[in-house]
Amino acid sequence: QVQLVESGGGLVQAGGSLRLSCAASGRTFSSSGMGWFRQAPGKEREFVAAISWSGSNTVVADSVAGRFTISRDNAKNTVYLQMNSLKPEDTGVYYCAAARAYYGVKTQRYEYWGQGTQVTVSA
Numbered sequence: 001q002v003q004l005v006e007s008g009g010g011l012v013q014a015g016g017s018l019r020l021s022c023a024a025s026g027r028t029f030s031s032s033g034m035g036w037f038r039q040a041p042g043k044e045r046e047f048v049a050a051i052s053w054s055g056s057n058t059v060v061a062d063s064v065a066g067r068f069t070i071s072r073d074n075a076k077n078t079v080y081l082q083m084n085s086l087k088p089e090d091t092g093v094y095y096c097a098a099a100r101a102y103y104g105v106k107t108q109r110y111e112y113w114g115q116g117t118q119v120t121v122s123a
Helices: none
Strands: 003-007 010-013 018-025 032-039 046-051 058-060 068-073 078-083 092-100 117-122
Touching: 003 092, 018 032, 018 092, 018 117, 032 068, 032 078, 046 068, 046 078, 058 068, 078 092
Parallel strands: 010 117
Antiparallel strands: 003 018, 018 078, 032 046, 032 092, 046 058, 068 078, 092 117
């Protein structure tokens, strides 16, 4: 069992930066793939970034490549999403998620989800 709590969201102007954190509890965190997803109003939840259990492998969506970076600190049971050069289209609720033996774009492979944190980027 893994419980996830996101933080770090807020209101920022276009071109600004935010760092999201996802604190995890549970003994299986260090062996779990982790992902970040987002959902804008009226749209489906979409993949943003994912990281393997060791942190050695990452994948990011094309829409955020070169601007967002995912990382993790297993000693702190935390995964991060550094977001730079934010755009208004990055606005949405950001969720972190955990998966056993998987990291990647498939929403249905993630078993545990946080409650989300709101990110709003103004033009």
